[in-house]
Amino acid sequence: MTSLADNQSEGKILILATETCAYPGADSVGQAHSSYPANTFILRVRAPALFPEHFYLDCFNKGISGIIIMSCGEECPYDGAYKAMATRLDRVYVMMRQQELDIRRLRLTAICTVCNRAFLNEVNQMNKVVQELGPPQMAQS
Amino acid sequence: MADENKDKAITSKRKVGVYICYCGGNISDHVDVEKVRERIEKLPEVAAVRTNMFMCSDPGQEMIMEDLKSGAIDRVVVASCAPSLHETTFRGAISRAGRNPYIYEHANIREQVSWVHHGDKATDKATRLVSMATAKAEQLNPLEPIRVEAGKHVTVIGGGIAGLRAAKDLADRGIKVVLLEKSPFLGGQLASLDQIAPTGDKAADLVSDLAGQVLNDDSITVHTCSEVESFEGYVGNFRLGVKKQPPEMDPEKIKPPGAAGEAAGEFIPFAGVYNGDMPSVPAEFTVETGVIILATGFKSYMPSKGEYGFGEYEQVTTLPELIRSMAENKAAGNLMEFNGRKIRSMAMIHCVGSRQIPGIHPENEGGYLNEYCSRTCCSATLNVSNIIRTSHPGTRIFEFYRDIRTYGRGQEELYEEAARNQVVFLRFEDDASPEVVRNISHSGDFPLMVKVKDTLTFGEDVGAPVDLVVLVTGVEPNTISDLVEMMKLPVGTDRFLLEVHPKLRPVELPISGILLAGTCQAPMDVGEACNAAGAAAVKAAALLGRGYVELDPFVALVDLEKCGGTGECVNACLSDGALNMVDMEVDGQTVRRAQVTPALCLGCGVCVGVCPENAIEVAGWTLKQYEAMVDRIVAEEVTA
Numbered sequence: 059m060t061s062l063a064d065n066q067s068e069g070k071i072l073i074l075a076t077e078t079c080a081y082p083g084a085d086s087v088g089q090a091h092s093s094y095p096a097n098t099f100i101l102r103v104r105a106p107a108l109f110p111e112h113f114y115l116d117c118f119n120k121g122i123s124g125i126i127i128m129s130c131g132e133e134c135p136y137d138g139a140y141k142a143m144a145t146r147l148d149r150v151y152v153m154m155r156q157q158e159l160d161i162r163r164l165r166l167t168a169i170c171t172v173c174n175r176a177f178l179n180e181v182n183q184m185n186k187v188v189q190e191l192g193p194p195q196m197a198q199s
Numbered sequence: 200m201a202d203e204n205k206d207k208a209i210t211s212k213r214k215v216g217v218y219i220c221y222c223g224g225n226i227s228d229h230v231d232v233e234k235v236r237e238r239i240e241k242l243p244e245v246a247a248v249r250t251n252m253f254m255c256s257d258p259g260q261e262m263i264m265e266d267l268k269s270g271a272i273d274r275v276v277v278a279s280c281a282p283s284l285h286e287t288t289f290r291g292a293i294s295r296a297g298r299n300p301y302i303y304e305h306a307n308i309r310e311q312v313s314w315v316h317h318g319d320k321a322t323d324k325a326t327r328l329v330s331m332a333t334a335k336a337e338q339l340n341p342l343e344p345i346r347v348e349a350g351k352h353v354t355v356i357g358g359g360i361a362g363l364r365a366a367k368d369l370a371d372r373g374i375k376v377v378l379l380e381k382s383p384f385l386g387g388q389l390a391s392l393d394q395i396a397p398t399g400d401k402a403a404d405l406v407s408d409l410a411g412q413v414l415n416d417d418s419i420t421v422h423t424c425s426e427v428e429s430f431e432g433y434v435g436n437f438r439l440g441v442k443k444q445p446p447e448m449d450p451e452k453i454k455p456p457g458a459a460g461e462a463a464g465e466f467i468p469f470a471g472v473y474n475g476d477m478p479s480v481p482a483e484f485t486v487e488t489g490v491i492i493l494a495t496g497f498k499s500y501m502p503s504k505g506e507y508g509f510g511e512y513e514q515v516t517t518l519p520e521l522i523r524s525m526a527e528n529k530a531a532g533n534l535m536e537f538n539g540r541k542i543r544s545m546a547m548i549h550c551v552g553s554r555q556i557p558g559i560h561p562e563n564e565g566g567y568l569n570e571y572c573s574r575t576c577c578s579a580t581l582n583v584s585n586i587i588r589t590s591h592p593g594t595r596i597f598e599f600y601r602d603i604r605t606y607g608r609g610q611e612e613l614y615e616e617a618a619r620n621q622v623v624f625l626r627f628e629d630d631a632s633p634e635v636v637r638n639i640s641h642s643g644d645f646p647l648m649v650k651v652k653d654t655l656t657f658g659e660d661v662g663a664p665v666d667l668v669v670l671v672t673g674v675e676p677n678t679i680s681d682l683v684e685m686m687k688l689p690v691g692t693d694r695f696l697l698e699v700h701p702k703l704r705p706v707e708l709p710i711s712g713i714l715l716a717g718t719c720q721a722p723m724d725v726g727e728a729c730n731a732a733g734a735a736a737v738k739a740a741a742l743l744g745r746g747y748v749e750l751d752p753f754v755a756l757v758d759l760e761k762c763g764g765t766g767e768c769v770n771a772c773l774s775d776g777a778l779n780m781v782d783m784e785v786d787g788q789t790v791r792r793a794q795v796t797p798a799l800c801l802g803c804g805v806c807v808g809v810c811p812e813n814a815i816e817v818a819g820w821t822l823k824q825y826e827a828m829v830d831r832i833v834a835e836e837v838t839a
């Protein structure tokens with residue numbers, strides 16, 4: 059599949075949302091009928107610690123403009139997964155810098171099942187970032 | 200094997216069936232569902248796309264089952280509401296068609312599309328979400344659920360009327376029950392009431408009767424003075440650590456039950472039924488149980504100091520205090536007595552601590568507002584007013600209300616009766632609450648004056664001189680933050696426990712095997728609390744009926760062809776014993792490889808992220824599937 063996103067001007071945002079916290083949190087935003095940018099794509103994940111470093115780089119390479127990892131934070135049902143995730147992310151940031159990718163394109167945050175305001179805030183913030191930065195350009199691609 | 204679908208080249212070995220729901224307009228008002236269908240039909244892995252007004256209806260589910268049985272499809276995607284609502288419904292339909300339920304993927308196009316986006320953007324996004332789901336579905340494999348034995352045993356937490364009802368209903372179905380109550384008494388808040396609206400039943404009779412049945416049932420073990428201290432496990436196999444300890448009681452005020460010779464099973468007014476079990480030293484024990492029912496109830500709203508003069512004037516009290524005083528002082532007489540004083544005139548102020556409005560009412564201690572209606576207080580107040588007006592005709596009553604909400608059978612009659620009993624009603628606007636002040640300017644020796652702009656007389660400023668002001672205090676959820684934290688219970692913005700779905704799954708939590716009963720979920724009257732308890736009991740019995748429960752098989756799987764034996768996954772694994780390095784024969788050679796113990800694996804996927812060979816996956820949630828979904832997010836052809 060080609061790696062250029064269609065409709066580049068929109069800038070696509072990938073959201074990794076935990077099954078027990080952030081994903082129901084996004085549903086709660088829906089139940090409140092609070093609108094947010096439509097260039098957002100939510101993947102339901104059990105724990106974002108599943109994704110290896112290269113997954114994030116691959117996403118940017120494919121044309122994803124921004125990634126928000128919405129975890130459970132301290133509420134994580136898997137004891138220790140959040141810490142594993144946070145250290146993994148430090149390495150991803152190093153790799154992003156090497157690729158001359160603005161690290162604001164990747165954000166880790168905690169969203170609870172009723173954190174509507176926080177969800178909207180994160181999405182709008184990231185949307186601002188991707189509109190400002192435009193499509194990702196990798197140094198080595 | 201002629202290919203029926205000539206419009207597109209089939210490049211997939213899968214036949215994904217896609218079912219898109221209108222949700223009666225909830226989706227189709229914003230998403231052009233037929234356009235989504237047309238676009239999705241073009242995807243190579245898709246064999247059939249159908250739309251329906253309500254996919255969760257029987258005809259909707261039948262469509263899926265027929266397509267599976269005819270062989271038209273071998274993977275299923277439903278695009279509808281949030282998966283928390285109907286993923287299990289559609290997996291169930293697939294099972295009923297004789298197929299493996301894990302060949303299913305869900306696309307959430309209501310909560311995450313039609314309710315938050317509009318116009319072409321909504322249709323485009325819905326298309327993309329469906330195409331992501333079909334890309335994942337193409338890669339799904341049948342999985343076998345992990346079957347674990349489940350003890351036919353339920354633990355009910357909370358011994359109020361709801362907990363008692365649930366325990367008894369379960370015992371009647373042959374299920375063993377442990378009932379944990381933190382106080383020394385059974386009956387909960389109902390034990391602190393007297394004559395119940397709207398039936399006129401005596402609270403003491405209701406509590407004694409049901410608590411008696413519970414205490415006499417051999418299938419039920421009651422532990423009072425007991426609270427849950429630790430929690431682990433999953434549906435069918437929960438383990439609760441319980442602490443039983445002597446209650447904290449002010450010896451000046453409350454004599455310990457039993458000391459005064461109360462027999463086990465006796466009802467003690469404003470306390471409850473004493474079961475004869477009073478620990479003198481703390482003890483700890485564990486309970487192994489299959490299902491947990493939460494029946495932790497509510498507490499009465501406590502007005503803050505100065506709220507309508509509460510805590511400032513001794514003549515300001517609350518509805519629960521009035522009920523208690525009336526029950527303890529039943530002497531007839533032209534005038535009611537309260538705290539030894541004759542009451543010639545009294546005011547009831549409704550909605551205190553309920554229906555609080557941001558910007559109008561100050562936040563309570565803790566920074567929240569009770570925006571909900573407490574639902575039982577209107578009827579309870581009218582009931583009390585009728586009793587006073589009948590027993591003490593000389594006592595005049597003014598009821599200050601925002602709205603009268605006598606919603607249930609037999610409750611509107613209480614309002615009509617109060618009007619006939621010459622209770623005087625005054626109505627105030629949301630932002631013009633009555634004021635309670637010292638009565639100085641007016642004649643008479645009434646200590647207090649309640650002033651209000653009365654909308655029933657078109658905004659006239661009215662003052663009622665009174666001997667007593669009763670604040671109709673509502674209800675708040677009990678403080679159970681320890682349980683919430685331990686069990687990761689979802690809590691609503693109103694701080695009550697939050698069910699999966701208010702209409703379709705009203706007593707279930709998203710955590711399988713934990714159910715709700717009564718006022719821990721929302722304000723309810725006694726009948727409603729018992730209804731909910733009965734529903735929770737049936738759900739619990741159904742869950743445990745087969746003697747085993749099936750857990751989702753979303754656990755780690757090692758690809759032995761790829762595993763190089765580095766053991767990175769074992770080092771990273773969060774669950775002791777879930778992953779081990781073992782020696783095994785591969786191609787005639789002994790090698791060390793990772794091995795998963797499914798019952799211990801959490802399915803968190805931490806191992807997936809660290810494996811240098813990509814040799815380990817979480818079944819049903821593989822990295823490849825995620826990558827295929829990301830490809831669809833960026834693919835040009837999807838919304839073309």
Ligand SMILES: Cc1cc2nc3c(=O)[nH]c(=O)nc-3n(C[C@H](O)[C@H](O)[C@H](O)COP(=O)(O)OP(=O)(O)OC[C@H]3O[C@@H](n4cnc5c(N)ncnc54)[C@H](O)[C@@H]3O)c2cc1C
Binds near residue numbers: 392
């Ligand atoms: C002033 C007033 C008047 C009312 N009048 C009427 C009326 O006239 N008619 C009517 O139908 N309804 C009336 N109600 C409502 C009625 O009181 C409730 O519907 C009923 O008591 C709810 O029962 P429950 O079991 O849900 O909760 P509760 O009665 O609150 O019982 C909960 C129990 O759980 C226990 N518990 C709490 N936390 C824990 C824990 N962590 N571990 C173990 N145990 C725990 C508590 O000690 C308590 O025993 C009135 C309510 C009020 C406040």
Ligand code: SF4
Binds near residue numbers: 549550572575578603
């Ligand atoms: S039941 Fe009546 S008094 Fe109670 S909160 Fe609702 S409207 Fe107010």
Ligand code: SF4
Binds near residue numbers: 754771774778800
């Ligand atoms: S999924 Fe989690 S618990 Fe299971 S083996 Fe992997 S790291 Fe261990």
